[in-house]
Amino acid sequence: MRSLAAIGLALALAGVPGIAPGGRAAQLETKVLSVPKPLAAFSLEDQQGRPFGKDRLEGRWSLVMLGFTHCPDICPFTLGNLALVVEELSTRVSPERLPQVVFVAVDPDRDKAVLADYVKHFNDGFIGITGSPEGIQTLVDSLEGYVRVARKPTGSTSYQVFHSASVSLVDPQGRIRATLNPPMEPAAAAAFLTDLMRRGATE
C-alpha cells in the first residue's frame, strides 16, 4: 500500500513555491499552435437550450474549457480565474474582440439542470454548453482534449469525472490557436491574449 502520509507530505511540499517569494507572478503556461487547427462540426446546446454548434464559435474569439458542475475544486477555480482574465482583458481590447468564455459541461446527467445558474455565478456573459455524450466527445476530440465520466454500474450519482484542465483559445474562424494552463495570472494572460488576438486578426 502506498503511504498516504507521504502523499500528504509531497503535496505540502509542492505547495511551498506558491507561498515563497520569488517573483513568479508573471508566469504563464501557454502553448501556441504553429498551424491553427480548425474545429470539426459539433452539435450541442447552450444553457438556454438553444443549439450551439461550430457557428457559435465563429465571428469572435472564444476561450473554451472542459469541466463539470459537480467539480468543487478545479472547475470553479478555473472559471473564477477566467472571469478575472476577461475583466483584465476588457481594459485592453474593444468589446467585440473580448473573447466569449464557453464552459463545456461534460457530465450532462448532472450538469444540464444547473448549468444556467452555474455559469452565471462566475460571470453574466459566460456560456455553458452540453448535450449528448457523443456530441460532447466530438468537440472534446476536436479540442484534442480528454474526458472520462466514470459512471458506476449501480447508478449512484456519486462518480468521478476526468477532464483536460487547459483552456483553448479559438479564433473567429473557429480554429484553435493556443492553449493556456491554469492558474493564469490575469494580467499576464490578458497580455498574452491581446498580443495573439492582435496578430491573429491579420492571418
Place this chain on the structure above:
Amino acid sequence: MTTGTTVMGIGRVSAIVAGASALLLGWASLTAADGGLRVSDAWIRLPPPGVKVHAGYLTISNAGATARQLVRVESGDYARVELHASQVTNGVATMTPVAQVEIAPGAAVRFTPGGLHLMLIGPKTAPPHRGDDVSLTLEFDDGTRLPVSAAVRDDAAGHGRGQGPHRGHHHGH
C-alpha cells in the same frame, strides 16, 4: 484567529478581557494535546447555485515534536466531509480521496485550490452565502479535535487568490 472572531462578539466593554480570553481560548482550542497543532485561514468557496458539493481550504501547522495525521473532518452543516487531492497529470484533472493527511513536526500543510481540499458534501440547509461562517471539526490521530470556523468567500478575494491547479504563484496585486 477563529476564536478571535467569536470573542469579538462579546463587545467592546470587555475588550481587554476579551483580548486575554482570545489568547487563552486560542491556546485551548487551537492547540493540540502536545501543544502543536494550529489551524488558520479556513475558507469555503462560495458555491454556485444548485451545486451540492462544495470545497473548503485551510492551513494546518504542527509546532509539536510528533507527526500528526488529520483523520476526519465533520461539519453539522453537511452530510459528510471528505479529504481530497486534485492533481493535473498530463493535462488531465483528477481528484483522489485521501484517507488522512500528515502534518510533520515543524511543518505546515496548506489546502489550496488545485491541491488538497475538503470536499463538503450534501449541505443540510440552504447553501451558504458570502460572509457566512461554517463550523468544522478536525479530528487527528491522537484524538485531538479542533473546532474551526471557515468563512465563505470567492476565490478571488484574499490570499487564496493566485493559488491554483498544480502550481502556485505569488500575486503582486
